[in-house]
Amino acid sequence: MSAETASGPAAVASTTALTQRFGSTVALDAVDIQLHPGVTGLVGANGAGKTTLINALLGLRAPTSGSANVLGLDPRSQGPALRTRVGFAPERDVLPDEMRAVDFVRHLAQVRGLPRSEARTRASDCLWLVGLGEERTRTLGTMSTGQRQRVKLAQAIASDPQLVLLDEPTSGLDPTQRSEMLTLIGEISSEHSVSVVLSSHLLNEVESVCDHVVALDAGRLVACGPLSELIGDDEGVLVELVDVTEPAGTVDAVERALRATGIALERSGTTLRLGGGERDELCDRARDAVADAGARIRRLETRRRTLADLFETTA
């Protein structure tokens, strides 16, 4: 899948009208996505269909209708061949406690098709890569949650996959460990040319590491595309006013004044979100409008659109 199309790198995976039903529950509803090289964030609340989509991409579950293509292969009919080229780390934090980390990673590499000697070498290499080189002979039961998540990552990349599917890889980690894990995932993708699909319900961590985003909500596709296009780079301004009683109606007066100047404005209570202009200009106009209305500012800050905004406007 190294060929590139005129519009950019070829997709490492795609689905067409992929639908998955469990009885009357629609887990995936005619989902059309394209996953490109790099790190793709698969976001959505719990129950949005992230794990179902991952299972469909791995060929572990036959879709009710629609189709998928991963690395040029059909997951349903070519699942075993596909899964030698795809790494996977499940969400569940349960690993064989008595097994040494290096044995665990080596075994999974062998099961994914590597010869024994190569699997042994790569198991050590991968554990060094994820920062567990010195800990590789420890049994998994003695490791912390953060270390176990790293071991899961190591086993997923040990067989040199072209695509790695990580289901909630930061689950159970503290903020520092989460940041380190995300940095590691980014490095694996950028330095070793491994495409990564990162499933998470934490939008800020997806924003921090992902190039592309697939957003699901209750089985429906909310958004799919490059992160920069979906949330944009334009920085708006957020103005939070104090709702004073004297003079009355100052918030309304500020809103009217700003709208009169042609600024795009969204209001939520006493909070105004301004857009459609240069940051400095928006700040100046907000300051002038507040001064003219005799209002008082509690907070004035520049801001970017976030994935949370995307969910709010499209879900």
Place this chain on the structure above:
Amino acid sequence: MSESTESGVEAADGAAQILDQRYRPYHGPRHGLAGAVRAVLVSSMRFTLGLGRPARHKFLPWLAVVVALVPAIVFVGIATVLDIDLISENILPEYHEYYGYIQAALFFYCGIVVPEILVADRRNGMLPLYLSTPLRLWSYLASKAAAVAVTLSVITMGPLLFLLVAYTVEGSGPAGIGEWLTVLVRILGSGIAIAATMTAASLAVSSLTDRRAFAVIGVVLLLLGSSLVTSSLVETAELDPRLYAFNLFEIGAALKDRIYGIGPPLAFVEDNGAPGRRLSELATWFVLCANAAWVLAGAAVVWWRYRRIEGTQ
């Protein structure tokens, strides 16, 4: 100038080689499904025998092997010391009679050791990981069943093969190469048959629960219960001997006897007090079908159970 090799970078003149490149692309062969099955088979065999695990996990499986082997070692020792043909003199058991000595080991191994092989993967999350590899559900289960059957065969065939070789060396073995090969085939055939039946039954019970303790209790109840109930019904209540089809130990023993050419009427059928004497009344085809039914029923239960586990459809 240097060139990349599968495991590192080698100088053009071969004088120097960088062996440790850390994480790097792999362009060598991949073994696919066959490699996956082999890896799980070997790993499961090692797991079952406690190899690469803490000492407490080695104790039970090797105790079962020792329990099975000790009588054979004692018999060979006696034969060597007394220097007479003890088998012909009916002092030492014949090959088919040794089954009675390994029943305890079989019970011990199937009841306590085997359940862990399936239960552990479901409990510690290895099952979804395995299914994200080239393995499919059927190949995963086949690997596990093969691992149990092979290690169980150590108990069902190991002592008898030891006896055959030792008796042969000592001079009490089968007369002639033809008879020797016949005994060998019978040992292998009966060993495989018994191992297959016991594997299917113990894996079927183990597949029904995620708790090892419950699996152990279930297998023990199946082995002991089926033996006690059917023996009572047939021997004491004089009911139809075909009820022995539900007795794992006896129906396996019956098949073993037929493989050794000891069909109805059995030599000890005259002894009305001998337990299991009415096994001799069963037709060979019935014994064969009963054993096959245990294997098929066990496989069906395991398949049915695993098809209902999330993520295995």
